[in-house]
Amino acid sequence: MDFEDCITLYRNSNNAGGGCYQIKNHEAKLLWNYAKQTKCVGKENTILEIGRYRAGSLVLLAMATHDSKVKIVSVDIVDGCRFCYTDAYDWLNDYEEKERIDIRTENSHAMENVPLSMLFVDGDHLYEGVKKDFIHHWNYLNGPCLAHDYTDPTCEGVTRFIDEWIEDGYVEIIEQVGTLIALKKLKDYEK
């Protein structure tokens, strides 16, 4: 399956109009590209998605890494959305490689750490929440970090924290599409 198939499937689903995705098509393509690259990196690859909501982005990550051993851990503090918008959850439930997908309901700031080959941050959008997510997972990351809603005027805390993180030399911007930013890790977090 390629990206266009993936988008067509979801835009034409029962939740047409982007019901499953919170990210826009051009942003989804960026996420797709980075997820796909993890298929080529090393042996033990894990993508962590923080913020699942209706699971549209999780399905995209699964499709982008299809036919690989890439593990995807998806965490959300609430589980309720799966009962409101079932398309993506139905797809995941029927997915032939569902053993690669680890769906968790817990607080991303406090979850057990695992080594990561990619981090996708789209959970708590408050300044302190984003900061906790980055700090909690940062030293376990060996790969790109993607974060949604950077420069979105309604998510001032996301932008402010990431700008500080850049200023402190932890990352540099690789590219930005819409409000989805891809960051290159430069160093571990120093307490």
Ligand SMILES: C[S@@+](CC[C@H](N)C(=O)[O-])C[C@H]1O[C@@H](n2cnc3c(N)ncnc32)[C@H](O)[C@@H]1O
């Ligand atoms: C914008 S939505 C995620 C959208 C999803 N990535 C997509 O593109 O389809 C943000 C989600 O983050 C979750 N969230 C907020 N704070 C969290 C936390 N501390 N730990 C885990 N999830 C959290 C919310 O429950 C919500 O479902």
